[in-house]
Amino acid sequence: MQRRDFSGPADLRAMQHLASRLWSPSSRFHPGQLAWSRYYRPVDPMGLDDGEAIALWTDGGEVVGFGWAEGPDWLELQVDPTRPDVAAEVIDWFEEVSDAETQSALVMEGDVAEQALAAAGFEPQPDEPFFTHHLLDLVDLPPAPTVPGYRFRHVEPHEARSRAAVHAASWSDFGPSKVDERAYEQVMAAWPYRHDLDWVAVDADGTMVASALVWLDPAQGAGLVEPVGCAPEHRGRGLARAVTLAALHRLAEVGGVVAQVSPRGDDGYPGPKRLYRAMGFRPRARTVTWTRSLD
Structure with a gap:
């Protein structure tokens, strides 16, 4: 060794x-x-x-x-x-x-x-x-909802700056984000990133306001949801759930069989856990x- x-x-x-x-x-x-x-x-x-x-x-x-x-x-x-x-x-x-x-x-x-x-x-x-760790068999994937006033699409290769901006806005409650354009360009260049599994919600002006990134391990058919976020001024409309489900439907289309997400399991930050369990994710192992x- x-x-x-x-x-x-x-x-x-x-x-x-x-x-x-x-x-x-x-x-x-x-x-x-x-x-x-x-x-x-x-x-x-x-x-x-x-x-x-x-x-x-x-x-x-x-x-x-x-x-x-x-x-x-x-x-x-x-x-x-x-x-x-x-x-x-x-x-x-x-x-x-x-x-x-x-x-x-x-x-x-x-x-x-x-x-x-x-x-x-x-x-x-x-x-x-x-x-x-929470798991969802993609055969049990609920339909992706529509949200009036918003549409859902995947990110394009030239959109690192806008994609970094919506992430930073979504996580602003925790202080200034380290995710900037350069960082997101590095994320996009990393294996196993795929643009078609990086989804955003955009408002009527085309501004990205919520996001969900899914990473597919093709050897296992397992997709990891990491991270998800929604800009504060657009919360309460179901956008985080809708954009995540849109990304997961694409995951199923490209060969994914199971999705994983790993929110906090303790009671100190329960919101994400509730969100994912409402989608059908079920708890498995803990850290x-x-x-x-x-x-």
């Missing part, structure tokens, strides 16, 4: 290949989630942010695990469940690259990495905010934060 540090888009694709190979309703990552997490803000494709680190573990040329320290105090990881030994390697690496006194890692409940986290002194925090203190 060998470890290598992240060196650019080829390594992201290798991580996505692992996520695709391992995908199930209870696995941590979908390839589209990794693409969004990498490019939701302008980045150097070949480099990482200050305090960020990524490493991949391979065996016989196949990736069997990766660790993504998004900051000194936060670890994301995925490990082939047939290789629990890799989880211990990832956690040891995280300790090498982190100088934080308190460290946290996010995994799925029951993940193969839990044993290694416990052995390293991490403890589960089940009451911390968590995410729940758990594990934390240790090194002081």
